[in-house]
Amino acid sequence: MKNGFQGFLLRRLLVSIPLVVAVLFVTFMLVRIGGQDPVALLAGPTASAAEHEAIRAELGLDRPLLIQFGIYLGGVIQGNLGTSWLSSGEVLDEIASRVFITLELLLWGVAIGAIIAIPVGLRAAARRGSLFDQTVRAISLTGFSVPTYWLGLIAILIFFYFLDLAPAPMGRISAAVARPEAITGSYLIDGLLAAQWESARSAFTHLILPVCTIAVIACAPIMKQARAIGAEVIESEFIRYARASGLGERRVRRMVLRNSLVPILTFVGTEIIGLLGTSSLIELIFSWGGIGQWGLQAILNGDFAAVQGYVLFAALLSVIVFLIIDIAVWLLEPRGRGTA
Amino acid sequence: MRFQSLIPSWVRHALIGAACVSATLGAVAPASANTMVIAATRTPGGFDGDALKPNTQNVVVQTYEGLTKYGYKKDPTTGRLEVDASDIQPHLAESWTVSQDGKTWTFKLRQGVKSPFGNELTSADVVWGWEKSINQKRTGAFIARVSSVSKVEPVDRYTVRFMLEQPSKIFLAALTLYTPSIYDSTEVKKHASAEDPWALKWIDRNTAGFGAYHLQSLKAGEEAIFVVNPNYFGPKPYYERVVYREVPNAGTRFTLLRTGQVQWTEELTLKQIVELKKDKRVKVESDVGTGHASARINPTIKPFDNPKLRQAMAYATDYQAINKAVFEGLGTQARSIVPPIIPGTDTEAWTFATDFNKAKSLLGEAGYPNGIDITLEYSGIFWFEEPLAIQLKDSMAKAGIRVALRKITDADMRSRTAPNRRDLGFFTFMDNPIVLDPVYALFLNAHSQGASNRNNYRNTDFDKIVDAARVEQDPVLRERLVRQAQRIHTGDSSWIMTMYPGVHEAMAPCITGYVWQPDYHERWRELSCKR
Numbered sequence: 001m002k003n004g005f006q007g008f009l010l011r012r013l014l015v016s017i018p019l020v021v022a023v024l025f026v027t028f029m030l031v032r033i034g035g036q037d038p039v040a041l042l043a044g045p046t047a048s049a050a051e052h053e054a055i056r057a058e059l060g061l062d063r064p065l066l067i068q069f070g071i072y073l074g075g076v077i078q079g080n081l082g083t084s085w086l087s088s089g090e091v092l093d094e095i096a097s098r099v100f101i102t103l104e105l106l107l108w109g110v111a112i113g114a115i116i117a118i119p120v121g122l123r124a125a126a127r128r129g130s131l132f133d134q135t136v137r138a139i140s141l142t143g144f145s146v147p148t149y150w151l152g153l154i155a156i157l158i159f160f161y162f163l164d165l166a167p168a169p170m171g172r173i174s175a176a177v178a179r180p181e182a183i184t185g186s187y188l189i190d191g192l193l194a195a196q197w198e199s200a201r202s203a204f205t206h207l208i209l210p211v212c213t214i215a216v217i218a219c220a221p222i223m224k225q226a227r228a229i230g231a232e233v234i235e236s237e238f239i240r241y242a243r244a245s246g247l248g249e250r251r252v253r254r255m256v257l258r259n260s261l262v263p264i265l266t267f268v269g270t271e272i273i274g275l276l277g278t279s280s281l282i283e284l285i286f287s288w289g290g291i292g293q294w295g296l297q298a299i300l301n302g303d304f305a306a307v308q309g310y311v312l313f314a315a316l317l318s319v320i321v322f323l324i325i326d327i328a329v330w331l332l333e334p335r336g337r338g339t340a
Numbered sequence: 341m342r343f344q345s346l347i348p349s350w351v352r353h354a355l356i357g358a359a360c361v362s363a364t365l366g367a368v369a370p371a372s373a374n375t376m377v378i379a380a381t382r383t384p385g386g387f388d389g390d391a392l393k394p395n396t397q398n399v400v401v402q403t404y405e406g407l408t409k410y411g412y413k414k415d416p417t418t419g420r421l422e423v424d425a426s427d428i429q430p431h432l433a434e435s436w437t438v439s440q441d442g443k444t445w446t447f448k449l450r451q452g453v454k455s456p457f458g459n460e461l462t463s464a465d466v467v468w469g470w471e472k473s474i475n476q477k478r479t480g481a482f483i484a485r486v487s488s489v490s491k492v493e494p495v496d497r498y499t500v501r502f503m504l505e506q507p508s509k510i511f512l513a514a515l516t517l518y519t520p521s522i523y524d525s526t527e528v529k530k531h532a533s534a535e536d537p538w539a540l541k542w543i544d545r546n547t548a549g550f551g552a553y554h555l556q557s558l559k560a561g562e563e564a565i566f567v568v569n570p571n572y573f574g575p576k577p578y579y580e581r582v583v584y585r586e587v588p589n590a591g592t593r594f595t596l597l598r599t600g601q602v603q604w605t606e607e608l609t610l611k612q613i614v615e616l617k618k619d620k621r622v623k624v625e626s627d628v629g630t631g632h633a634s635a636r637i638n639p640t641i642k643p644f645d646n647p648k649l650r651q652a653m654a655y656a657t658d659y660q661a662i663n664k665a666v667f668e669g670l671g672t673q674a675r676s677i678v679p680p681i682i683p684g685t686d687t688e689a690w691t692f693a694t695d696f697n698k699a700k701s702l703l704g705e706a707g708y709p710n711g712i713d714i715t716l717e718y719s720g721i722f723w724f725e726e727p728l729a730i731q732l733k734d735s736m737a738k739a740g741i742r743v744a745l746r747k748i749t750d751a752d753m754r755s756r757t758a759p760n761r762r763d764l765g766f767f768t769f770m771d772n773p774i775v776l777d778p779v780y781a782l783f784l785n786a787h788s789q790g791a792s793n794r795n796n797y798r799n800t801d802f803d804k805i806v807d808a809a810r811v812e813q814d815p816v817l818r819e820r821l822v823r824q825a826q827r828i829h830t831g832d833s834s835w836i837m838t839m840y841p842g843v844h845e846a847m848a849p850c851i852t853g854y855v856w857q858p859d860y861h862e863r864w865r866e867l868s869c870k871r
Contacts, residue, residue, distance in 0.1 A: 049760035088541070175563070285591070
């Protein structure tokens with residue numbers, strides 16, 4: 001145990017470094033050989049051939065790819081992710097200013113989705129074949145089949161356009177409300193911290209529809225997985241043994257929950273990563289302005305440095321989420337500590 | 341269809357219950373009377389007119405104004421105001437004189453024009469802006485080049501002189517443009533440094549012009565807020581504040597306009613426009629514009645070097661079907677490379693009304709009696725490209741021209757039609773000549789040195805005529821040359837001239853004062869809301 005936790009953490013971090021470098025290398029090469037060329041876009045429709053070449057040289061795109069990558073990697077190590085050609089802003093600043101905007105949406109959505117889906121999934125596992133189970137399976141299947149984009153648009157149509165319940169899908173806060181001073185980047189939290197109740201309320205109402213959309217999307221796979229994991233645990237020998245030994249149903253359920261929690265938690269973690277891409281679309285239709293919307297625009301416009309920054313963010317988010325899951329599992333599950 | 345009929349009653353009751361909860365949460369407060377909220381496709385990437393980024397042009401036209409401006413005239417049929425390309429009026433300049441040889445232009449600046457920073461417009465500001473553009477070698481430098489400006493110098497505090505390499509009829513029209521911009525150079529210079537002598541970094545994130553508006557704040561990805569220049573020399577604009585809000589999804593923009601959440605919206609699809617034209621909660625104003633949805637043929641690439649084949653392709657195009665299927669019937673048939681709004685447009689040489697038999701016979705004469713296989717490349721830069729490509733394939737097949745469609749990336753389309761490549765054989769594209777002058781349009785799109793001659797059209801006779809027109813001072817002779825050049829170009833059939841999809845601006849019904857501009861961006865200072 002002496003070097004247990006620290007060693008475990010160190011090993012995890014060391015494994016992550018080559019992973020991140022590999023992600024950077026693949027992304028770097030893919031954006032450059034993927035047919036994207038921002039020069040013509042930046043030069044505008046009236047530029048001459050010489051102006052095209054001048055911009056190419058200015059962006060360093062006339063150099064060999066490996067040298068370009070070396071320069072980029074050197075910058076990344078020093079915390080310089082380059083400059084976005086579309087906004088002229090430092091990529092690191094652009095990411096930093098948008099991280100919490102997206103995380104706020106994503107974490108609320110996944111958390112609400114998980115809070116609903118885990119007990120429902122486990123209950124369905126305990127009552128396999130029942131009407132409840134069938135209903136859960138049907139809902140889960142429907143959730144899988146619904147396109148995110150469509151769901152967001154339908155939510156806007158019903159709750160904003162027809163019923164006028166939700167605020168206009170044009171960002172995170174009403175245009176008529178003062179923005180709270182940036183502390184965390186979340187208008188809700190910043191509004192609460194600064195006691196700007198009107199801002200906090202506006203931010204909260206703007207969160208409801210996109211968060212619910214993500215929660216619905218997140219619900220289906222978590223529910224399905226929770227059901228499958230729960231069913232596996234219920235069928236395991238130690239639960240059968242517990243039942244045979246005459247343990248009460250409540251204690252058995254607690255055992256099922258405890259033994260299901262680790263794989264379910266791992267799965268919820270992967271869902272956060274998986275939904276990062278999905279949230280780009282949600283951000284787009286709700287004009288959210290987070291990192292997903294920014295990344296999507298960067299991809300469409302061939303803004304290389306921004307695309308790389310976006311992928312690096314996604315990779316680091318994956319590493320951090322899995323690290324948190326590993327730590328949680330390490331704490332929850334004593335059996336794995338020796339092999340961690 | 342009414343909403344009630346779409347949703348079962350129990351859902352309705354549940355939703356009404358939720359409404360009570362929501363009422364306590366509050367709905368969006370409407371924008372105040374003198375604030376205009378625009379649903380924009382994105383926040384501007386920058387504010388330097390010489391380094392255009394997405395949506396830069398949309399806003400710099402509001403902050404930087406020209407020495408001259410176009411006059412307006414009333415359309416006799418619709419009664420609406422439109423740009424009069426033949427009437428160029430003073431704006432930041434009060435008056436001007438031109439030397440006998442047409443090469444020296446002297447402008448008297450309007451006195452008392454001030455920027456939001458309180459500095460007065462002087463000749464030094466004009467000179468500084470032009471020097472910046474020429475030095476930067478981007479958009480403004482191109483404008484300087486095509487209008488033959490070689491030098492700009494101050495004469496006194498309120499007088500500035502432009503020296504031209506050769507007389508230019510484009511010059512006065514070029515001065516209507518937002519670039520080379522006229523900056524408040526006193527303010528801008530405060531932000532210059534040894535590494536950045538033109539303060540490009542500051543200019544990219546701020547505005548300092550003599551126009552009606554200036555940038556108050558920018559939150560990238562969310563909104564840019566503009567406020568009126570308190571020292572503006574012209575009539576006080578109705579909208580004191582403009583919120584340029586990023587709404588990247590067209591469906592959302594459409595919904596926001598219909599519900600009155602925004603007063604103006606950018607870039608809707610034609611389908612949405614057709615729907616909005618029927619909606620009393622929205623006003624749509626349409627103009628022909630200068631953007632021509634064309635399919636271009638590169639005559640330097642085989643088999644397109646055969647003029648008979650190019651003509652056969654033009655005859656084998658079903659223009660009516662294209663207008664109906666692609667442009668919702670809102671398009672205007674294009675018959676020249678010079679848009680109809682520009683004086684001097686000549687449609688006489690366009691004889692390519694759909695005729696599949698003629699196309700077949702021309703194909704036979706071209707040496708392809710059994711038909712031919714060609715490829716049409718298109719991208720997603722312009723929304724119409726894919727449907728237009730599909731219609732062309734369908735229509736040309738009727739004459740034995742078998743078109744294979746190939747979608748390429750937007751970046752690929754831009755780079756492969758740029759001056760240093762131009763290696764696409766047959767492709768879709770659209771250019772908008774920003775200067776309403778026929779010689780500019782001809783030079784830009786079809787001269788061998790033209791920056792937007794994307795299909796590499798080469799005709800020495802055409803080049804000679806356009807070069808002569810560029811320096812011709814006699815308006816009658818110039819117009820004759822312009823017509824001659826158009827006839828050569830149209831006859832060579834290197835463009836399948838399909839439609840002008842038109843410019844369709846959707847706005848709140850109370851908005852008045854909108855006039856279409858050659859740069860396709862409304863002028864906020866001209867808009868007002870009459871309830």
